[in-house]
Amino acid sequence: xxxxxxxxxxxxxxxxxxxxxxxxxxxxxxxxxxxxxxxxxxxxxxxxxxxxxxxxxxxxxxxxxxxxxxxxxxxxxxxxxxxxxxxxxxxxxxxxxxxxxxxxxxxxxxxxxxxxxxxxxxxxxxxxxxxxxxxxxxxxxxxxxxxxxxxxxxxxxxxxxxxxxxxxxxxxxxxxxxxxxxxxxxxxxxxxxxxxxxxxxxxxxxxxxxxxxxxxxxxxxxxxxxxxxxxxxxxxxxxxxxxxxxxxxxxxxxxxxxxxxxxxxxxxxxxxxxxxxxxxxxxxxxxxxxxxxxxxxxxxxxxxxxxxxxxxxxxxxxx
Numbered sequence: 119x120x121x122x123x124x125x126x127x128x129x130x131x132x133x134x135x136x137x138x139x140x141x142x143x144x145x146x147x148x149x150x151x152x153x154x155x156x157x158x159x160x161x162x163x164x165x166x167x168x169x170x171x172x173x174x175x176x177x178x179x180x181x182x183x184x185x186x187x188x189x190x191x192x193x194x195x196x197x198x199x200x201x202x203x204x205x206x207x208x209x210x211x212x213x214x215x216x217x218x219x220x221x222x223x224x225x226x227x228x229x230x231x232x233x234x235x236x237x238x239x240x241x242x243x244x245x246x247x248x249x250x251x252x253x254x255x256x257x258x259x260x261x262x263x264x265x266x267x268x269x270x271x272x273x274x275x276x277x278x279x280x281x282x283x284x285x286x287x288x289x290x291x292x293x294x295x296x297x298x299x300x301x302x303x304x305x306x307x308x309x310x311x312x313x314x315x316x317x318x319x320x321x322x323x324x325x326x327x328x329x330x331x332x333x334x335x336x337x338x339x340x341x342x343x344x345x346x347x348x349x350x351x352x353x354x355x356x357x358x359x360x361x362x363x364x365x366x367x368x369x370x371x372x373x374x375x376x377x378x379x380x381x382x383x384x385x386x387x388x389x390x391x392x393x394x395x396x397x398x399x400x401x402x403x404x405x406x407x408x409x410x411x412x413x414x415x416x417x418x419x420x421x422x423x424x425x426x427x428x429x430x431x432x433x434x435x436x437x
Contacts, residue, residue, distance in 0.1 A: 121169045128160050132180065139183050154184045168365040171373055205430035207385045210378065212426070214351050217358075221350045224307035225343065229315035236319035243320050246312065255317055259327040259334070282394040285342055289349040289390050293383065296353015299361055303353040310346060333408035336415030338396035340422050345389035352383040 119127075135157050138150050161177040211218060236243045243252060288310065295302025321331040356375050363371030400406065400414075 119167070121167075121173065124164070124167070124169065125173070131156055131160065132177075135180055135184055139180075139187055150184075150188060154181075154188055157181055157184060171370055202381065206381045208426050208429040210381045211348065211351070211385070214355060214379075214382070217351045217354050218347070220304070221307055221347045221354070224304050224350070225311035225314075225347060228308045228311035229318075232312050232315035233319035236316055237323065240320070240323060243316060246316055252320060255321065256324065256327055259321055259330045261326060261330050282391065285345070285390045285394055286387075289346055289386060292346060293349040293353040293386075296350060296355070296357045297360070298357060300354035300357040303350040303357070307347065307350050314343075329408055333411040334401045336412055337418055338393045338401050340393075340415065340418040341389040341396065342393035344422050344426075345386040345393060348382050348386035348389070352379040352386065355379045355382075 131153065134149075135153055138147070138153065157177070158181060161174065161181050164174050164177055232246070236246075288306075292303050292306040292310075295306050318331070318335075321327040356372060356379060359371040359375035360368055366374065396418075401411070
């Protein structure tokens with residue numbers, strides 16, 4: 119049934135509900151429960167048949183108002199921050215498990231592959247990055263130089279702002295690239311994975327920089343890399359909505375995908391901000407022993423994985 123026919127068929131019902139809510143003289147309170155059930159059925163049909171968001175939003179608002187009138191309590195309370203963080207975010211990420219696996223493969227697959235290549239054949243590092251750049255990284259991670267030029271809390275705050283700008287720009291480019299069919303987002307993940315694998319392997323072969331590098335990145339990388347991957351997932355979902363809108367127009371498909379991926383994108387932003395905080399105030403601190411950084415980094419990685427794997431499990435079926 120086309121939407122116009124559906125609207126014409128059910129318009130009297132919706133008008134009767136509106137009269138009941140407005141308490142007009144023509145309203146019949148005894149019929150209100152039956153009208154409410156029919157209204158809920160209309161909303162379910164509109165969603166199942168993929169009618170326009172304007173119609174489904176109108177019916178959804180009408181159902182909420184009717185529910186409040188009938189039962190005296192809100193049908194749906196605004197999500198608290200706790201529920202949004204511990205239910206909505208991980209459930210939406212798991213719902214996109216195919217894109218998540220693709221993003222993980224693009225980053226970690228390339229990172230591990232490049233890392234192994236450079237480890238067993240170091241000459242390949244000079245084919246992928248300029249010698250001057252490699253030497254700059256080696257000098258940067260020399261023991262005792264991680265805190266060079268940082269004299270106190272003011273420098274830490276300055277670096278916090280720098281890391282936010284740098285990390286957010288990378289995540290935003292990855293997300294925005296996903297709008298073009300998802301391919302640029304994958305390319306961004308591949309390039310970042312290649313860069314991480316190359317630098318990690320190159321510096322790990324040098325005993326002088328191995329511990330300095332890994333103690334620096336082990337903690338904040340759990341949040342930074344996860345935020346980058348989630349940015350790619352969000353962008354790819356929007357890009358696929360434009361390429362394959364299904365029964366919806368591209369505008370409506372993009373709107374639906376945006377609402378679905380919004381928690382994922384906000385989660386990526388929160389992780390990126392958290393990574394910048396750790397990178398500025400914890401990772402670069404010379405006062406914290408490397409062993410402590412490794413322990414905290416392990417806890418952070420396990421926590422991130424456990425959170426997205428298990429949080430909100432009982433609500434997955436309802437998403």
